[in-house]
Amino acid sequence: xxxxxxxxxxxxxxxxxxxxxxxxxxxxxxxxxxxxxxxxxxxxxxxxxxxxxxxxxxxxxxxxxxxxxxxxxxxxxxxxxxxxxxxxxxxxxxxxxxxxxxxxxxxxxxxxxxxxxxxxxxxxxxxxxxxxxxxxxxxxxxxxxxxxxxxxxxxxxxxxxxxxxxxxxxxxxxxxxxxxxxxxxxxxxxxxxxxxxxxxxxxxxxxxxxxxxxxxxxxxxxxxxxxxxxxxxxxxxxxxxxxxxxxxxxxxxxxxxxxxxxxxxxxxxxxxxxxxxxxxxxxxxxxxxxxxxxxxxxxxxxxxxxxxxxxxxxxxxxxxxxxxxxxxxxxxxxxxxxxxxxxxxxxxxxxxxxxxxxxxxxxxxxxxxxxxxxxxxxxxxxxxxxxxxxxxxxxxxxxxxxxxxxxxxxxxxxxxxxxxx
Amino acid sequence: xxxxxxxxxxxxxxxxxxxxxxxxxxxxxxxxxxxxxxxxxxxxxxxxxxxxxxxxxxxxxxxxxxxxxxxxxxxxxxxxxxxxxxxx
Numbered sequence: 001x002x003x004x005x006x007x008x009x010x011x012x013x014x015x016x017x018x019x020x021x022x023x024x025x026x027x028x029x030x031x032x033x034x035x036x037x038x039x040x041x042x043x044x045x046x047x048x049x050x051x052x053x054x055x056x057x058x059x060x061x062x063x064x065x066x067x068x069x070x071x072x073x074x075x076x077x078x079x080x081x082x083x084x085x086x087x088x089x090x091x092x093x094x095x096x097x098x099x100x101x102x103x104x105x106x107x108x109x110x111x112x113x114x115x116x117x118x119x120x121x122x123x124x125x126x127x128x129x130x131x132x133x134x135x136x137x138x139x140x141x142x143x144x145x146x147x148x149x150x151x152x153x154x155x156x157x158x159x160x161x162x163x164x165x166x167x168x169x170x171x172x173x174x175x176x177x178x179x180x181x182x183x184x185x186x187x188x189x190x191x192x193x194x195x196x197x198x199x200x201x202x203x204x205x206x207x208x209x210x211x212x213x214x215x216x217x218x219x220x221x222x223x224x225x226x227x228x229x230x231x232x233x234x235x236x237x238x239x240x241x242x243x244x245x246x247x248x249x250x251x252x253x254x255x256x257x258x259x260x261x262x263x264x265x266x267x268x269x270x271x272x273x274x275x276x277x278x279x280x281x282x283x284x285x286x287x288x289x290x291x292x293x294x295x296x297x298x299x300x301x302x303x304x305x306x307x308x309x310x311x312x313x314x315x316x317x318x319x320x321x322x323x324x325x326x327x328x329x330x331x332x333x334x335x336x337x338x339x340x341x342x343x344x345x346x347x348x349x350x351x352x353x354x355x356x357x358x359x360x361x362x363x364x365x366x367x368x369x370x371x372x373x374x375x376x377x378x379x380x381x382x383x384x385x386x387x388x389x390x391x392x393x394x395x396x397x398x399x400x401x402x403x404x405x406x407x408x409x410x411x412x413x414x415x416x417x418x419x420x421x
Numbered sequence: 422x423x424x425x426x427x428x429x430x431x432x433x434x435x436x437x438x439x440x441x442x443x444x445x446x447x448x449x450x451x452x453x454x455x456x457x458x459x460x461x462x463x464x465x466x467x468x469x470x471x472x473x474x475x476x477x478x479x480x481x482x483x484x485x486x487x488x489x490x491x492x493x494x495x496x497x498x499x500x501x502x503x504x505x506x507x508x509x
Contacts, residue, residue: 052490188476255458266435273436275505280496283506288436290506296438304437305447308428309454311435325461332467367454 004092006101006111007070011037014067021066021179027117029108030071031078032163033152034058041154042074042086042104045298049277055152056187057121057163057180064179069117072107076300077269078125078156080104081372082362083132085302090359095137096397099356102135104128108166109136118167119176123153125161126257127351127376130388133166134351134400137390139173139417140166142376144408145383146191148177149184157264160257160380170389170418171201177410193408200411201418206239208416210403211344213247216375220353227392227399228350231420238419245340245347249332250378256329257377258370259313259322265303266310272298305366333381341406346416349375351388351400375402385410389417423451 008030015021028034031041033051035058040046054062061068075085083091083106093101094114101110105122109132112120122129124142133140141164148163155161165176174197183192210232217225232242272278274294283293299307313322340347353375362369379386384404391401401420405413428448432439439447488501497504 049494052486052493185478188478249464252461252464255461256464258454259458259461270436274496275503276491277494278496285506287506287508291436292433292438295436296440299437301443304439304443305450307435307437308431308447309451312431312451312455313458315431315434322458322461325464328467329461329464331471332464334471335467366450367457370454 004094004110004114004116005089006072006091006107006114006116008040008042008073008088008107009038010070011068013037015062015065017063017065019064020175021061021064024066024118025069026061026066027070027072027108027111027120028058028068029074029105029120029122031074031123031154032058032121033154034068034071037071039071039154040088042076042088043298043300043303044087045272045278047087047279051152053152056149056184058152060180070111072105072111072120074107075104076303077154078104078123078128079265079302079306081127081131081369082357083107084359084363085300087300093136093356093397096135096356098358099397100135100359102132102352102356105166106132109133109138109140112136112138112166112168119172120166121163121180122166123161123163124380125157125261126380127373129164129166130351130376130386130400130402133388135356135398137398138166138168139170139390140164140388141173141177141410142379142386143177143181143410144385146189147181147193147385147408147410149187149190151184151186155268157261158268159264160261170414170421171198174198174201174414195411197410197414200414202415203238203419205235205416205419208240208346209344210235210240210242210416211245211340211347212242213245213250213340213347213349215247215250216349219374220350221355223394224350224353224355224399227394228401231391231401232348235416235419240419243343245344247336247340247378249329249336250374252329253333253378253381254370254374256326256333257373257381259326260330262306262310263314263323264310266307266314269303269307274298302366330381333378334383337378337382337384337404346413347404349402351375351402355394355396355399379404383407385413387413387417389420391420423448423455
């Protein structure tokens with residue numbers, strides 16, 4: 001175990017091919033399937049699981065000439081904001097010692113921040129690429145839903161998640177996005193694209209309109225807002241202008257996000273029954289007894305909490321009250337963003353409303369931890385692309401600027417972010 | 422109000438055994454979390470006319486996993502099958 005504990009499994013998978021990632025080392029989040037290399041999702045349930053196939057993004061990395069140096073630590077099944085729910089121990093934040101690297105792709109961001117990999121892949125269901133990018137002082141992109149194939153990504157909440165790049169600079173993150181984007185016959189939600197992204201990192205924001213929703217700034221810590229505003233000032237000096245926009249729907253975005261994510265999780269994680277993979281328990285009894293015993297042993301506390309809450313939200317008598325209402329709230333968020341984009345090219349906020357937590361600080365109060373996702377979940381609910389780029393530091397650690405763009409308009413958020421670097 | 426019995430019931434629906442400590446802890450936390458979720462009641466009706474398009478592909482036979490690959494992670498197999506617990 002290195003001091004950072006960014007990796008669950010170290011690898012040295014060199015590519016036979018040559019391409020845009022020649023000579024680049026890439027770390028891959030441990031919920032993305034790698035043929036012949038164990039893929040644990042940060043869970044004891046999959047401690048010994050070795051996928052018989054590569055995720056589409058992993059095949060694309062190999063085709064592009066990258067060397068895969070390891071599988072990174074993460075909150076168990078992606079369920080967390082700190083990487084502390086991993087069954088393989090917590091990860092250190094190289095940019096803020098003693099503090100969490102963010103989550104759930106904390107190992108990926110920490111590996112890049114510590115120089116243990118040039119680039120990394122994470123997955124983002126409600127902020128899991130952008131939060132650790134912000135906390136570790138690196139760049140992370142959550143692509144538009146459907147831009148990147150999810151084939152081989154172990155599902156947590158299918159309707160929300162995307163695989164995305166983490167890198168030290170906007171241009172290198174954009175380059176990695178270019179490699180992994182595109183349609184895939186194994187994922188029917190993907191669409192064809194011939195867009196390029198790296199060349200959009202040209203820093204040209206002259207004439208660009210940046211929308212600022214008060215709802216996503218008011219709740220943030222003062223020290224974070226100070227850095228955020230300084231970054232906006234810098235964009236304005238380069239020719240951009242800011243306008244105020246309103247997103248009233250974000251008041252119920254966290255609630256909608258968690259109801260939907262937990263509901264989908266309760267269904268997706270039903271497959272972990274210890275028959276096709278999973279720990280070998282000596283449980284006595286019938287199918288039900290045996291499954292319940294394997295799942296008690298294999299899942300950690302946060303995963304159990306979310307499966308149970310999801311099961312509750314979908315159960316008879318509660319479905320309309322929680323799940324259906326959450327879908328309404330999701331449609332509302334989508335509509336709000338559509339209106340905001342009538343007056344703005346991108347929408348800016350702090351990525352995280354707070355500085356990186358101290359390790360252990362948030363584990364006792366799950367609701368408090370869920371609330372920290374307030375600024376990141378709206379983009380997942382609206383299926384929109386979003387980037388987090390470093391925007392200064394407070395005494396407690398790095399701050400991220402989040403820019404959300406219109407669907408499939410990754411180029412504009414990449415361009416704006418490159419001006420903020 | 423989510424009590425001890427409600428947590429145990431949901432856990433049995435989800436096929437997850439819990440120890441007594443977890444049941445107590447979850448019962449206390451779920452009340453908090455679910456009452457927060459209840460603010461969803463204030464969400465207005467929104468016209469959602471999402472433009473969705475079906476994606477089709479020809480139904481063609483292609484290579485899948487071999488039997489050996491499909492079984493490689495199973496804790497127990499027998500004669501090329503997964504071995505599960507008894508049914509009743």
